[in-house]
Amino acid sequence: MREVLAQAAFQLFLERGFERTTVDDIVARAGVGRRSFFRYFPSKEDVVFxxxxxxxxxxxxxxxxxxxxxxxxxxxxxxxxxxxxxxxxxxxxxxxxxxxxxxxxxxxxxxxxxxxxxxxxxxxxxxxxxxxxxxxxxxxxxxxxxxxxxxxxxxxxxxxxxxxxxxxxxxxxxxxxxxxxEQPAGPSPAREKPALPATAGASGVTAGSGENEVIVMVAAKGTPMWRVVQQIEAAVGEG
Amino acid sequence: MREVLAQAAFQLFLERGFERTTVDDIVARAGVGRRSFFRYFPSKEDVVFxxxxxxxxxxxxxxxxxxxxxxxxxxxxxxxxxxxxxxxxxxxxxxxxxxxxxxxxxxxxxxxxxxxxxxxxxxxxxxxxxxxxxxxxxxxxxxxxxxxxxxxxxxxxxxxxxxxxxxxxxxxxxxxxxxxxEQPAGPSPAREKPALPATAGASGVTAGSGENEVIVMVAAKGTPMWRVVQQIEAAVGEG
Known part of the structure; x- marks a missing residue:
């Protein structure tokens, strides 16, 4: 019933526009009563969504x-x-x-x-x-x-x-x-393998292992911040 | 005139609610005609903004x-x-x-x-x-x-x-x-002075000078990305 009403409403909106379609038009097209409509949809807008x-x-x-x-x-x-x-x-x-x-x-x-x-x-x-x-x-x-x-x-x-x-x-x-x-969680196996991205602007490596692992990030000063972040992510294996 | 209408509308919205206030109520309170209202505001909503x-x-x-x-x-x-x-x-x-x-x-x-x-x-x-x-x-x-x-x-x-x-x-x-x-521009005098933030989680320094200046970023692996970014920003003198 919900789908039938939605289909009918949609056809009418496409045929004659949203503003010029009334709830009465919709229920007539769907072949049901007004009350059925409002049981499913609080308003005409709700039919569309x-x-x-x-x-x-x-x-x-x-x-x-x-x-x-x-x-x-x-x-x-x-x-x-x-x-x-x-x-x-x-x-x-x-x-x-x-x-x-x-x-x-x-x-x-x-x-x-x-x-x-x-x-x-x-x-x-x-x-x-x-x-x-x-x-x-x-x-x-x-x-x-x-x-x-x-x-x-x-x-x-x-x-x-x-x-x-x-x-x-x-x-x-x-x-x-x-x-x-993202707030990285503790080290995971996937992060143990350092990735070395080949982008010219920035590069990141991971060093050490376990809890004390650090990220060392080297970037040219003009590197956009979002690219720095991408590279760090790639280096820690989350790219 | 615009301010007078806005003031009148506002008083009425507070007194009796927005829905129950009409444009006629507003112009009556402001002591002007309907046409003046619509010269300034396309709708009742526009009075509020x-x-x-x-x-x-x-x-x-x-x-x-x-x-x-x-x-x-x-x-x-x-x-x-x-x-x-x-x-x-x-x-x-x-x-x-x-x-x-x-x-x-x-x-x-x-x-x-x-x-x-x-x-x-x-x-x-x-x-x-x-x-x-x-x-x-x-x-x-x-x-x-x-x-x-x-x-x-x-x-x-x-x-x-x-x-x-x-x-x-x-x-x-x-x-x-x-x-x-932010996408950093080329080096500026403000960035020549490296800042060394004292936060435990991450630290950043700038090295070199001029066009070839680089950022070296060292962070513990659990450091949240947003804090890394904050520290890089601080290091390049934009914090």
Missing amino acids: PDHERCLAEMTEFLAAVGDEDPVGAVCDAARIVLRMYAADPEFSVQRYRLTREVPGLRTYELSVVRRYEQTLAGHLRGRFGTDRDGELRAEVIAASVVAAHNNGLRLWLRSGGAGDPEEAVDHALDLVRGVW | PDHERCLAEMTEFLAAVGDEDPVGAVCDAARIVLRMYAADPEFSVQRYRLTREVPGLRTYELSVVRRYEQTLAGHLRGRFGTDRDGELRAEVIAASVVAAHNNGLRLWLRSGGAGDPEEAVDHALDLVRGVW
Whole structure:
């Protein structure tokens, strides 16, 4: 029933525009009563985004169950829950993307949903960083970065018409954020093997072993900070 | 006239709520005609945020005139234009903050304004990074980080009731983002003097001089990436 209503609404939005479609039009097309509509959707906007509530709930549940050791990695993984929702129905997601770009009311609605995802991620990080210096600040900046990176990868896929696997672009985008903000855990076997990246601008090596292991980083002064970070990450085997 | 209308609207929103106040109520309180209202404000929401359009225009103008050498610094400075707008009228800003938190319609409107600031900053960075690898991605992530950092500092000040100078908190927040993302320019006199931070986790020194200057960074492996970045920044004299 939910899907039938969403399908009907979507057809109508595409045929006559979002603003000129009423809930009565939608229920007529779907062949059900008004009450059925409002049982499933609080408003006309919610028809366009039928899965965000479920997705937010899933994200909250995931973060409540996740361990403490890698909070930045955890919020990146939590963001991937949203990606999977989009990827589950490429045609619907692409249609919605086009519709949303054309209808200001839907764009604003989408912004408020995105904000709720961001606040969920920030809330998790605040809980993990809470007592650290700048904990709240870092929580909010990292959450915003993760959302921006996720949306960049997702948008690439949507713009391409939903062809192929969106995960690659999103993983790449999230890795950039993770590389900058991640708090490394203790040494792991993967990190024992030093990597020597061949980039001209910066190079990093690991020396020693175990708990006392250090990173020695040498970079030309003009090297951009994000590249320095990439190189350090590569050297410690997290690239 | 604009201020008179904004004042009247605000009093009414506080007295009877935003939703139950009409434009007619506002013009009656201000003692002017409906047409005057719409000459200044496209909608009731715009009364609550009377300066954002001007502020967006100022931001765009500022970024169009700014040099190429420090794009991340430039968008941080652009964000400070918004801060100054809030700081110019602490009482109004604090009242509005409280009102906005209580009225969903205003929150959504504010989100769309914030999104426009973010897109303005991202557009500037895209123009600067355009041909770089991951240029668009970095532009969007940095813009989102700058906005989140700015809003974190601003919110601290608003929550405190608008007491004191908000610039300190915002500067501190923006410095965190800048430290992570800034692309250093060529050597400057300020950077010739190496700083040796006393933090246990990480230390950085600069060696050599002029164009061939390098950063040597030594850090214990468990050091969080953001602290490494802070230390490198401190070492190159930008902390």
